[in-house]
Amino acid sequence: MQKVVERILNLLAFLLTVGRPVTADEIRHTVKGYEQPTDEAFRRTFERDKDLLRTLGVPLELRHTDLWEVELGYVVPSDDYGLDDPGLTDEERSALLLASQAVRFGGQRTELGAIFKLGGAARTTESGTVYADLGHDLDQLGALYGAITDKKIARFDYRNRRRQIEPYGLIHRRGRWYLIGPERGAPEPVKAFRVDRMGLIAIDEAVGTFTRAPEFDLKSSLAELPSEGTTDMLASVRFDTDVASIAKRQMPGATEVDRTQASVLLEVPYSADRSLIGWVLGFDDKAVIEAPDELRRALVAFVEAPT
Template identity: 30%
Template sequence: MSRRKTERLLNLVICLLATRRPLSAEQIRQAVPGYDRDGDEAFQRMFERDKNELREIGIPIDVVRDPWEDEPGYRIERQSYELPEITLEADEAAVLGLAAQVWQRASLAEAASGALLKLRAGGIETHQDVGALELRVDTRDPAFPSLWEAVRDRRVVRFDYRSAGSENVRTRTVEPWGVVSRRGRWYLAGFDRDRQAPRAFRVSRITGEVATLGRPGLVEVPAGVDLRGMTAFPDEPMEERAATIRVRQGTCEGLRQLARSVTQGQDGWDEAELVFSDPERLAGWMASLGADVQVVSPPDAREAVIRRLKGALT
């Protein structure tokens, strides 16, 4: 969000909180900096977007219709806006701080840090310092954000899926029940409409974009469903192998630290040997490093990276 927009939304909230009587749209336009420079149509569109955004984050804007006035008025009731006093026990605050650390590198990092910031602003200490314990949730899989949103909104999804041990890709239509992490991998659990049965799908095997079907709220999660039980697959045997990776000089210090060996090159690239077991997990990491790495071998790891990059472009 731009600084100008942030200031405009903040000014709008202050204006609607401070007024003793409902303000018309024109009065708001004159009182709130950021609206006065736009034409009538531009102002109306911007004002509608701003009202929707504030409501989406939980700020209640009341619309008051006066029979003696042609236009409705707007205000924010202070008692509806203000939260009751929040108190947390020490163990509850510690859990919140730890949860925010878990999501630090994930797609929910911004929401997690924003929640902690709001709690601190209200005088609640969240105890993020948990000593040597450091947890992370890895959600580099491109499909994860769309799946998480679909689970949240209870919307049907459709995606292309590559089965284990096969290069065959088939389209699946799924009613998502939840996204579960198990042994370092993410799974989507839900009802597979194609097979007419509950199924779980490894998120890293989803290729391309995830499409949503129908309106929100269509998916009903069965009572008592065991999502973790649905992802309790037998362990897939994966032997450790070595990948040869070209690394641009002066970059990717973390990869260099984990590599078994790094050979300095003469063309601006070094060659690293990295031990791995799951080509999909390796591909997710390498794809996140962008143009600073090139996977040379083995072929399945290289092809997994190519699939990730093509999926990000589609």
């Protein structure tokens, strides 16, 4: 490992100072650490080193070495290499470190490398009583996020079809990740794709290949879930006392209009019969619609219908 670390530091020092694209051959003869005896051994070592640089986040690009465009060489654009320093204080770094320790991705912790790049932070032994798992592995999410920020096309298999998406954003909702963006060749302005249903994700190399539609708003882009919507009617629903406070919490627009020892009557705003019935049925036989009468009859008919 020592040798690899030394060689990479030498290679990176060279690429950051040379100021022009350099060929693999020039690297082999200039940088200390590439004394491999055969072409094949050098090629293998150099390929691995390039992968390692990219893993670290080093922007390694191939460019023509001269105006005649005969040869290609490697270059690390120094503007892209360095971190745009967000200017964090030690307190802010520690807060980020604690947050990154409290959150997992599919059971995995995030690496400390990101905090190191920002200047590091002393680790405290927090009791670890709160933590959240955001469900999906960070490698895949990171690849998609990179496609979003660099405006690269993302390709993946989804419901038996290969898709081509201009990725606009990621949403985490109720434990699931969704990628939002227009699908090339599809009529909808944007679509949502569940990340855990994607197969064979590939991100194009080309950067800046689309422009995000100016009217796009990530917040309102994911279709609302069933039972949400605008409300204009009121239903009276009587709940057994033991489930009443849960019902109130689930329906913030509800008002209590009556209370007895055994039950609580709530007035609940709703827009569609069907979604209100579904919600009331979630309380089994502990909730009864009292009014309007059509709604009450609709629920009974719904329950009695054979499946």
